[in-house]
Amino acid sequence: MRIGILGSGLMGGKLGTLFARSGHDVVFSYARSADKLKRLAKEAGHNARAGTPAEAAQDADALLLAIHWLRIDDVLKQAGELSGKVILTCSLPMDAGNTGLVIGQTSSGAEELAKKVPKANVVCAFNTVPSEVFFGVYEAKRKAKRPSLVYCGDDARSKEVAAGLIRDVGFEAIDAGPLRIARYTEPFALLMGQLAYEGTDGPELAYRFERYPG
Ligand SMILES: NC(=O)c1ccc[n+]([C@@H]2O[C@H](COP(=O)([O-])OP(=O)(O)OC[C@H]3O[C@@H](n4cnc5c(N)ncnc54)[C@H](OP(=O)(O)O)[C@@H]3O)[C@@H](O)[C@H]2O)c1
Numbered sequence: 001m002r003i004g005i006l007g008s009g010l011m012g013g014k015l016g017t018l019f020a021r022s023g024h025d026v027v028f029s030y031a032r033s034a035d036k037l038k039r040l041a042k043e044a045g046h047n048a049r050a051g052t053p054a055e056a057a058q059d060a061d062a063l064l065l066a067i068h069w070l071r072i073d074d075v076l077k078q079a080g081e082l083s084g085k086v087i088l089t090c091s092l093p094m095d096a097g098n099t100g101l102v103i104g105q106t107s108s109g110a111e112e113l114a115k116k117v118p119k120a121n122v123v124c125a126f127n128t129v130p131s132e133v134f135f136g137v138y139e140a141k142r143k144a145k146r147p148s149l150v151y152c153g154d155d156a157r158s159k160e161v162a163a164g165l166i167r168d169v170g171f172e173a174i175d176a177g178p179l180r181i182a183r184y185t186e187p188f189a190l191l192m193g194q195l196a197y198e199g200t201d202g203p204e205l206a207y208r209f210e211r212y213p214g
Contacts, residue, residue, distance in 0.1 A: 004056030
């Protein structure tokens with residue numbers, strides 16, 4: 001697939017690299033320096049290149065939105081027409097100081113994003129994982145027991161695209177239901193961040209759901 005990365009920081013940089021290593025064509029966009037985008041593309045290999053958000057969106061089969069919540073309107077404006085696009089968002093609706101969610105309980109960042117781009121298909125995924133985990137999970141992906149990763153969305157085809165990418169990166173994809181479930185996954189992402197950055201085990205932490213034997 002062709003995958004456009006909107007926001008090439010910790011999340012977008014790592015996930016874009018792994019999508020490229022999994023064989024997808026990747027365009028890295030939206031960082032403060034063009035050199036950084038070029039470096040990322042070079043490191044990710046021959047399937048990757050640097051571009052503008054509009055170039056990342058053009059012909060993309062899927063877009064990864066990985067920006068701070070305050071940048072959302074700017075990046076959408078730069079990306080241009082997104083009708084019919086699959087948008088995977090890992091962006092959390094955090095306040096400027098990254099101390100808490102500015103949307104919650106009765107809505108979620110993913111649902112508010114869907115309202116901003118009503119003709120696109122938003123899937124909420126990857127935000128429950130500290131970025132430091134991605135390379136380790138990818139390298140261990142042939143192991144029988146993969147860590148779980150929940151995703152949610154309203155469009156079945158877009159969710160299939162998301163599930164495929166989640167598996168490509170090395171996780172087991174768990175369908176959590178419609179997009180409104182992001183109201184529960186986004187606070188869960190804060191728990192994962194808390195455990196990763198303020199807990200004792202550090203960010204090398206990926207969760208797994210297991211069925212309790214009945
Ligand atoms: N990091 C995690 O472990 C994690 C986990 C779960 C969810 N999330 C969520 O994922 C989203 C992305 O997080 P992140 O950690 O990847 O953030 P980040 O490292 O700060 O990346 C954000 C990207 O946006 C770019 N950017 C910021 N201001 C810009 C501007 N004015 N013009 C152009 N580009 C600009 C940054 O450019 P530069 O590259 O030049 O800085 C960077 O590439 C956030 O919503 C966060 O809450 C993150």
